[in-house]
Each structure stands twice: as structure tokens, then as C-alpha cells.
Amino acid sequence: MRGVPRSLRPRSLRTRLVLIATVLATAAVLVCQATGLTLMRSWLIGQVDDRLTDFRPPSPVYRDVANGTAPAHRPPPHEALPSDFRVYFYDAEGRLLPGSLGSGRGEPRLARTIGPGRPADGRPATVPSEDGDGDWRVVADSGPEGMRAVVALPLDSVQEATSGLLWFSLAVGAAAAAGVMLLGSVAVRLGLRPLTRVEHTARSITRGELEQNVTDTSPDTEVGRLGIAFNTMLDQLRAALHRKDRTERRLRRFMADAGHELRTPLTSLQGFAELLLHDPRMSPSRRREAHELIAQNADRMSRLVDSLFLLAKLGDAPTAEHGPVDLLSLAADSIAASAVRHPGRGITIAPLGPGGSGGPGELDVVEGSGDPHQLAQVLSNLLDNACAHTPPGTRVQVRVGSARTGSGAGGTDRPGRTSANPPLPPGAPAHVVEVVDDGPGLTPQDAHQVFDRFYRAPPASGTPRDSGSGLGLAIASTIAEAHGGRLELDTGPGKGCTFRLLLPAGTP
Structure with missing residues (x-):
């Protein structure tokens, strides 16, 4: 609404709709009434014109008027003149003669002289009244000996009828405007009730009631489609808020765990460094021992920082390279590297048998897809x-093959199986690498936490206390999920552990 002051602009949609409906309805009524008024006035004037053109003064009247024998304002004795007619005569030279026929209130304003042929005969015209009150309809007619007569009829009845109709039209327009405004306000209020419910729902959500939804979701109406879009937006917003809450909780827990893990080596570094500074007379053996402890804690903190950096990097760019990977060769290389780190450990490699079990058979090339460096990191973490976590002499075996996901081969959830990754579709082809040991296994409580960051299971009898950071399995699980796969654990007390890496077969 350009040009309208801001304070006068309607702010409510309901008010705008009512005003628009009122203006349109009133305009339609007034246009119809104006059209009817115009047609009726034209028809009434046409009736007057027909009466004028049908009337002709008799020829003897011209002669009597010319001779001055016809009484003014009186009809001739041989013919009665209608009371509302007025007849004026002009002589052959165009001068208005003093005598006229007919009587009544007022008279038309006629010219004192007229030219030949003007006005044209038989063409009605409208002229004002002499006293300025109303109009007259006149028509000219030729008579004998060059004389002319002008017949006039007053338009009082036409003007009264049109004036009455005009006031009636204005009254109807005002009544229509009031009715439309009243009934339209009720109709618009009822029609916008679903939109009002959407407004109330939105206000409730702004007050913190995030679980509310819009109930009007009919796809056949505009408000219903708005409700569907609004509910979809709310679902996405709630999901985003839940993800944000989970992320914040995980971040707070991660920061607390990282601070706790870093505090121990930092405290040791600070303590041994202060010991070296404040005891310059320390014996060489104790000084060497302090230096070794400082180096060990620095190495531990360095490995912890590297693991944290790797986790952050995996979250930003999980698969830096994606190409064909020979899982059999990758497993063999990982076994060789682990033998160097853990001398005396007998780690074997075997094909993957039915249901994920190992058995006699030939090792075949299993070519998957992914980042070879990250997958090697997974196998290295699993072997380490x-x-x-197993006593010396415990059998450790790596199995490589292909299978279809299921409760036996892995990839889906079942009792006794844990994973931090979502399950794969049942029956989907997958490449599998298993790391199996005959150790003491884990309790269900430990198994459910084994993939958590900074979690370290209690050491088994006969095994040294774990000095790791508790991030190895979390890193391996993150890498598996980044490849579209899954890292899971089948275990139980006294049953050993089977860590299973599944990668979707045929992933580009």
C-alpha cells in the first residue's frame, strides 16, 4: 500500500482480507447500480423523445400564432394539448414569437432567434430551465410558410426517478459494505482458524515446547501443505538439536577424558623435571632413571596427541584416498609388522570359512576398496x-575372505555382539577380516565399552598392565564407518575375542 501512512496500514492478515472483500463487494454493487441507473435514465429519456417526436402541432395553429389570434398558454379550441407539453413558434425569419401553447411551472431556456435548419428537425436535445431548476427536452419541427415550432417536455420525472435510484444505490452499497464487513470478518476468522492453530503451535515452540506438531496436515489445502512443511521443518530442527546435544555431550566427555589422560604424563614430566632441577647432586643412575621416565611420559603424551589428531582428521576427511586394496596382502604385512613389535607371538593367517570360522583351504586374493593406510591402521590396532590383552602363548589368528552379512558371518546385531557402527543390510556381500584370539574374553559390561574413547579394559591375569591411550579401537571403528563398513566384536567370558572388520563389496 504505497502512499498510505504506516500507522493506517492494517497489520492483520484477517483485517486485510476483510477490507479487500468489502472494497470489492462494494465496488461491484456500485458498478451494477451505476449501470442500471444509466440504462434507466437512457430508457426514460428515450420515452420522452418518443413522445416529443410523435407530437406535431396542427397546421392551423401555425396560422393562428402568426396572426396573433391563439391565446398564450392555452390549447386551441379544436384540439386539446397535453398538460406537460410546451410549444414555441418561430417565424420565417427565425424570431421567437411571443405566443406559446401549454402551461405549467417553468419553461426551457430557448434562443431568441434561430438560423435556418438549426436546430435540425426531429433531433431531440436537452436545454436548461429558465429558472435554473431542472432540464427540458426539446425537438424542432418545420411548419408552413417557413415557420418552425419547438416542442418541449420537462425532465423533472426523469430526474426524480434517477435521483431516487441514485440514493437507493448508495444505500444498497453502504448496506452491502456493512454486511460484507460483518459477515466477511466471521467467514475469514473461520477460514483462518487452521492458520491460527499453526500460529499458536509456533508460539508454543518458541516457549520451549519443541515436541509439538501442527495437526492440520491435509495436502488438499494451502494451510495443510503449510502444516506439512512446518512439521518437516520441526522434525529436522529437533533432529539437529538432538545431534547438537549428543555432540556437545560427547565433546564434553571427550575433553574431560583427554584432560585426564594428558594430566598423568604432564604431572610426571613436571615432577621429574623439578626433581632434576632441585637435586643437582643426584647420582648418575637416578638421573638416568629420571631421564628415562621423562622420555617415556613424553612418548606417551606424544602418542596420545597423535591419536587425538588422527581422530580429528578422520572426522574432517575420513577417506583421503579411495582405491583398490588387497586385503590378504594387507593382513600379511600387518602380521609381519606386529611380529616385530611383539616378538615371540605366533600369529597365523587363514581363509575365512563358512559362518566366519577358519579352516583348511587356500587363501585367495580379496580385493576391496578404501584407503590402504587407514585400513592398515585398523589391522595394526586390532593385532596390538x-x-x-592376552597372556603369552595365546593363539592369535587373522582370517580373510568374503561373505554375506548375517547373524553368523557378521554385519548385523545379535546377542553377544557389540559395535559402535550401525549394522549393515542383511544378506549384503562384504569383504571380511577377522582377528581372533583364544584369550579370556570380555564380560558384557566391558564389551559394550570397548569402543569408547579412553576406555581400557581391566588386564587379564598373566598380562602386563595396559599403558595405551584407550583410543586404538575408537580410531579403528571410526575408520571402518568412514569406509561404509563396520567393526564389531564377538566375545564372552572364557570364549576369547573375535574382532571383525566388514567392508561392503563392490564399493567404488
Whole structure:
């Protein structure tokens, strides 16, 4: 609404709709009434014109008027003149003669002289009244000996009828405007009730009631489609808020765990450094021992920081390279590297048998897809975990093959199986690498926490206390999920541990 002051602009949609409906309805009524008024006035004037053109003064009247024998304002004795007619005569030279026929209130304002042929005969015209009150309809007619007569009829009845109709039209327009405004306000209020409910729902959500939804969701109406879009937006907003809450909780827990893990080596570094500074007369053996402890804690803190950096990097760019990977060769290389780190450990490799079991058979090339460096990190972490948490002499075996996901081969959830990754579709082809040991296994409580960051299971009897950071399995699980796969654990007390890495077969 340009040009309208801001204070006068309607702010409510309901008010705007009512005003628009009122203006349109009133305009339609007034246009119809104006059209009817115009047609009626034209028809009434047409009736007057027909009466004028049908009337002709008799020829003897011209002669009597010319001779001055016809009484003014009186009809001739041989013919009665209608009371509302007025007849004026002009002589052959165009001068208005003093005598006229007919009587009544007022008379038309006529010219004192007229030219030949003007006005044209038989063409009605409208002229004002002499006293300025009303109009007259006149028509000219030729008579004998060059004389002319002008017949006039007053338009009082036409003007009264049109004036009455005009006031009636204005009254109807005002009544229509009031009715439309009253009934339209009720109709618009009822029609916008679903939109009002959407407004109330939105206000409730702003007050913190995030679980509310819009109930009007009919796809056949505009408000219903708005409700569907609004509910979809609310679902996405709630999901985003839940993800944000989970992320914040995980971040707070991660920061607390990281601070706790870093505090121990930092405290040791600070203590041994202060010991060296404040005891310059320390014996060489104790000084060397302090230096070794400082180096060990610095190495531990360095490995912890590297693991944290790797986790952050995996979250930003999980798969830096994606190409074909020979899982059999990758497993063999990981076994060789683990033998160097854990001498005396007998780690074997075997094909993957039915249901994920190992057995006699030939090892075949299993070519998957992914980042070879990250997958090697997964196998290295799994082998280090098996060697660190099982007594010396415990059998450790790596199995490589292909299978279809299920309760036996893995990839789906079942009792006794835990994973931090979502399950894969049942029956989907997958490449599998298993790291199996015959150790003491884990309790259900420990198994459910084994993939958590900074979690370290209690050491088994006959095994040294774990000095790791508790991030190895979390890193391996993150890498598996980044490849679209899954890292899971089948275990139980006294049943050993089977860590299973599944990668979707045919992933580009």
C-alpha cells in the first residue's frame, strides 16, 4: 500500500482480507447500480423523445400564432394539448414569437432567434430551465410558410426517478459494505482458524515446547501443505538439536577424558623435571632413571596427541584416498609388522570359512576398496590389542575372505555382539577380516565399552598392565564407518575375542 501512512496500514492478515472483500463487494454493487441507473435514465429519456417526436402541432395553429389570434398558454379550441407539453413558434425569419401553447411551472431556456435548419428537425436535445431548476427536452419541427415550432417536455420525472435510484444505490452499497464487513470478518476468522492453530503451535515452540506438531496436515489445502512443511521443518530442527546435544555431550566427555589422560604424563614430566632441577647432586643412575621416565611420559603424551589428531582428521576427511586394496596382502604385512613389535607371538593367517570360522583351504586374493593406510591402521590396532590383552602363548589368528552379512558371518546385531557402527543390510556381500584370539574374553559390561574413547579394559591375569591411550579401537571403528563398513566384536567370558572388520563389496 504505497502512499498510505504506516500507522493506517492494517497489520492483520484477517483485517486485510476483510477490507479487500468489502472494497470489492462494494465496488461491484456500485458498478451494477451505476449501470442500471444509466440504462434507466437512457430508457426514460428515450420515452420522452418518443413522445416529443410523435407530437406535431396542427397546421392551423401555425396560422393562428402568426396572426396573433391563439391565446398564450392555452390549447386551441379544436384540439386539446397535453398538460406537460410546451410549444414555441418561430417565424420565417427565425424570431421567437411571443405566443406559446401549454402551461405549467417553468419553461426551457430557448434562443431568441434561430438560423435556418438549426436546430435540425426531429433531433431531440436537452436545454436548461429558465429558472435554473431542472432540464427540458426539446425537438424542432418545420411548419408552413417557413415557420418552425419547438416542442418541449420537462425532465423533472426523469430526474426524480434517477435521483431516487441514485440514493437507493448508495444505500444498497453502504448496506452491502456493512454486511460484507460483518459477515466477511466471521467467514475469514473461520477460514483462518487452521492458520491460527499453526500460529499458536509456533508460539508454543518458541516457549520451549519443541515436541509439538501442527495437526492440520491435509495436502488438499494451502494451510495443510503449510502444516506439512512446518512439521518437516520441526522434525529436522529437533533432529539437529538432538545431534547438537549428543555432540556437545560427547565433546564434553571427550575433553574431560583427554584432560585426564594428558594430566598423568604432564604431572610426571613436571615432577621429574623439578626433581632434576632441585637435586643437582643426584647420582648418575637416578638421573638416568629420571631421564628415562621423562622420555617415556613424553612418548606417551606424544602418542596420545597423535591419536587425538588422527581422530580429528578422520572426522574432517575420513577417506583421503579411495582405491583398490588387497586385503590378504594387507593382513600379511600387518602380521609381519606386529611380529616385530611383539616378538615371540605366533600369529597365523587363514581363509575365512563358512559362518566366519577358519579352516583348511587356500587363501585367495580379496580385493576391496578404501584407503590402504587407514585400513592398515585398523589391522595394526586390532593385532596390538590382541597381543596386549592376552597372556603369552595365546593363539592369535587373522582370517580373510568374503561373505554375506548375517547373524553368523557378521554385519548385523545379535546377542553377544557389540559395535559402535550401525549394522549393515542383511544378506549384503562384504569383504571380511577377522582377528581372533583364544584369550579370556570380555564380560558384557566391558564389551559394550570397548569402543569408547579412553576406555581400557581391566588386564587379564598373566598380562602386563595396559599403558595405551584407550583410543586404538575408537580410531579403528571410526575408520571402518568412514569406509561404509563396520567393526564389531564377538566375545564372552572364557570364549576369547573375535574382532571383525566388514567392508561392503563392490564399493567404488
